[in-house]
Every structure is written in C-alpha cells, then in structure tokens.
Amino acid sequence: MIKVGIVGARGYTGEELIKLLINHPGVRLTYLAATLQKATPIDEIFPHLKGLIDLKCENFDMARAAQKCDLVFLALPHTVSMEVVPKFIKKNVRIIDLSADYRLKNFSTYKEWYHKAHKDKANLKKFVYGLPELYREKIARSDFIANPGCYPTAAILGIVPALVSGLADKDGIIIDAKSGVSGAGKKVELGYIYPEVNENFKGYKFNVHQHSPEINQELSKVSVSKVNVTFCPHLLPVNRGIYETIYIKLKKAADAETVMDVYRKFYKLEFFVRVSRSGRLPELKDVVGTNFCDIGLSYDAARSQLIVVSVIDNLLKGASGQAVQNMNIMCGFDEKTALL
Numbered sequence: 001m002i003k004v005g006i007v008g009a010r011g012y013t014g015e016e017l018i019k020l021l022i023n024h025p026g027v028r029l030t031y032l033a034a035t036l037q038k039a040t041p042i043d044e045i046f047p048h049l050k051g052l053i054d055l056k057c058e059n060f061d062m063a064r065a066a067q068k069c070d071l072v073f074l075a076l077p078h079t080v081s082m083e084v085v086p087k088f089i090k091k092n093v094r095i096i097d098l099s100a101d102y103r104l105k106n107f108s109t110y111k112e113w114y115h116k117a118h119k120d121k122a123n124l125k126k127f128v129y130g131l132p133e134l135y136r137e138k139i140a141r142s143d144f145i146a147n148p149g150c151y152p153t154a155a156i157l158g159i160v161p162a163l164v165s166g167l168a169d170k171d172g173i174i175i176d177a178k179s180g181v182s183g184a185g186k187k188v189e190l191g192y193i194y195p196e197v198n199e200n201f202k203g204y205k206f207n208v209h210q211h212s213p214e215i216n217q218e219l220s221k222v223s224v225s226k227v228n229v230t231f232c233p234h235l236l237p238v239n240r241g242i243y244e245t246i247y248i249k250l251k252k253a254a255d256a257e258t259v260m261d262v263y264r265k266f267y268k269l270e271f272f273v274r275v276s277r278s279g280r281l282p283e284l285k286d287v288v289g290t291n292f293c294d295i296g297l298s299y300d301a302a303r304s305q306l307i308v309v310s311v312i313d314n315l316l317k318g319a320s321g322q323a324v325q326n327m328n329i330m331c332g333f334d335e336k337t338a339l340l
C-alpha cells in the first residue's frame with residue numbers, strides 16, 4: 001500500500017483527488033493539508049465525504065508531510081509549489097505537482113508569463129511533463145511529474161495527431177477555448193462571482209494567457225520546430241468542463257476520411273482519448289465527471305480547413321484525473337484504476 005498525501009486538499013483539485021483516491025485499492029490517503037488554524041476533519045470541510053474517510057486536514061507542515069507520505073500530490077497555486085518541492089525531493093518523497101511551476105522548461109519563459117523568477121532551477125529538469133498519451137514511458141520511470149494544465153491538455157491532444165502526421169500547417173493554428181469557472185480555483189474575485197458569470201459569456205487574456213507558452217512548448221517539441229498558436233480563452237457559465245474549437249490549416253491535400261484515420265490511428269491504443277464518429281462533435285456533458293478527452297473533427301477539403309473540437313473535464317483529465325492516471329503509471333497500477 002502506497003502512502004499518499006495531498007497538499008492543497010481544500011481546493012477544487014484537492015477535493016477531486018480525495019474523491020478518486022479513496023476508491024483506489026493500491027494507495028492509502030495518510031495526509032491532507034491546506035492553510036488552517038486548526039486541524040479539521042475532512043468530512044466537516046466536505047460533508048459529502050462523511051462515512052468515506054476518517055482523516056483530518058491539517059495546516060501544512062513539511063516534516064509531518066514527509067514522514068507520512070511516499071508520494072504527494074501538490075494541488076497548490078503556482079509559485080507556492082516551487083517553495084516546497086526541493087524539500088520533498090530531499091526527503092525522497094515522490095511528487096505529482098498540479099501547478100505550473102515545473103511545466104515550462106525555460107526559466108525566462110516562466111518569469112515572463114508567471115511574473116516571478118523560478119526559485120528551483122536545480123530540480124526543473126527532473127520533472128516529466130505528465131501527459132500519458134505522449135510521455136507514458138518517461139512517466140513510468142520518473143519520481144517527479146509536472147501535471148499538465150487544463151487548457152493545454154485539451155489543446156495538445158487535439159492538435160498533435162495533425163502535426164506529427166505532417167498534415168497540419170504549424171503556422172496559424174487558432175485555439176478558441178472555453179472553460180467552466182472551477183478552472184480558476186476557489187478564489188473570491190469580482191469577475192468570478194455568480195452574478196458576473198451566470199447568463200454571461202466573456203473572453204479574457206487573449207494572447208496573454210499563461211497557458212500559451214505551455215501549449216507552444218509541447219507542440220514545438222513534437223513537431224521539432226517552433227509552433228506559436230493563437231490562444232483565446234473564454235469563461236463559460238458552467239462549473240466544470242473545457243470546450244476547445246481548434247482551427248488548423250492543412251498543408252497537404254487530404255480527404256476527410258484520411259484526416260479522420262490519422263486521429264483514429266493515433267489514439268487507437270489510448271483508453272482516455274476517444275475520437276468521435278464522423279459527423280459528430282463531442283459535447284461537454286459527454287466528458288464532465290470523467291477522465292476522458294473526446295475529440296471530434298470537421299474538415300472542409302476545398303479549403304484544407306480542419307476544425308477540431310476537444311473536450312475534457314478541467315478537474316479530471318485537466319487536473320486530478322490525469323494526476324491519478326500519472327500516479328498509476330509511475331507506480332505500476334493499471335492506468336484506469338480509480339478512474340472509471
């Protein structure tokens with residue numbers, strides 16, 4: 001039995017991690033922490049957990065966390081994770097970090113987009129980007145995972161088959177992305193309160209969203225040349241779910257069946273990525289509450305214009321579900337354990 005802890009257990013992704021991990025036969029939750037004056041039973045914080053778990057959520061204490069855990073999930077805000085990661089590494093605790101702190105491999109890019117200098121350059125290289133569909137073997141060999149961002153997960157999975165097949169023109173890719181409000185975490189900010197979001201729909205951070213460099217980094221890696229997408233995020237008036245409409249020009253003439261085949265073949269062995277049948281576009285309700293990424297295609301051969309729809313649950317395939325998928329791979333469990 002692997003002893004597992006969650007730091008940031010009171011947040012949205014922390015809550016999802018608890019729900020998944022209490023159903024995992026190979027691990028035991030031994031430590032939950034956040035910022036608290038006094039340790040509090042987790043079923044007081046989340047009453048739906050009553051009768052399911054008997055553990056307190058404590059104020060985070062490094063020594064206690066390291067003593068209680070073989071592996072820790074860091075469900076912490078970015079710039080906070082990098083404060084604690086070096087200490088966990090020193091104590092030989094395996095880490096799955098849900099924040100952005102170990103995703104970008106270039107320090108100056110991190111500073112430019114997160115507005116703070118990276119504090120743990122020494123350990124950055126140790127982290128594997130935790131997208132199982134691209135890096136399963138590396139994840140299996142690693143003790144340290146940088147869990148991908150929610151928007152990047154849907155975008156990368158939606159674009160990679162067209163890029164690696166050589167069909168896509170890598171220039172001019174446009175990602176029109178929409179996210180449910182839980183994507184912003186449990187914060188109280190005017191733009192995220194109910195009357196501002198409900199019955200509304202708005203774009204934000206066009207061209208300046210911090211997930212742009214992560215998407216570009218990963219797409220550039222697979223295409224072995226610089227990719228620079230246009231990324232336009234929007235806020236949907238729903239709690240959870242990400243819907244991305246991705247516009248890709250093809251540089252090679254192809255028919256719709258060939259394009260569909262490229263996607264089907266790429267994900268043939270991937271349980272958590274489902275390519276919709278021809279003519280159907282996936283919807284949020286197909287994936288919310290699951291660890292699936294569903295992908296649908298619309299292709300106009302006359303204009304060589306491919307439109308990809310990629311949908312996920314931001315809190316599952318976009319965060320905690322993918323984190324558990326990564327843990328399963330790292331620890332040799334069946335990849336689907338606790339995720340169905």
Ligand SMILES: NC(=O)c1ccc[n+]([C@@H]2O[C@H](COP(=O)([O-])OP(=O)(O)OC[C@H]3O[C@@H](n4cnc5c(N)ncnc54)[C@H](OP(=O)(O)O)[C@@H]3O)[C@@H](O)[C@H]2O)c1
Pocket residue numbers: 007008009010011012013014033034035036060074075076077078080098099100148149150182183184185186187314315318319
């Ligand atoms: N939400 C998503 O859809 C999503 C998707 C992918 C990745 N992520 C990333 O995952 C991370 C967590 O996101 P979230 O949405 O769960 O955020 P959240 O709801 O704001 O929760 C953050 C948690 O971190 C805790 N925390 C903050 N500073 C701390 C400190 N110094 N020591 C101990 N605990 C501390 C908070 O404690 P208190 O409860 O005591 O305040 C809270 O429990 C973020 O980096 C986010 O970018 C989120």
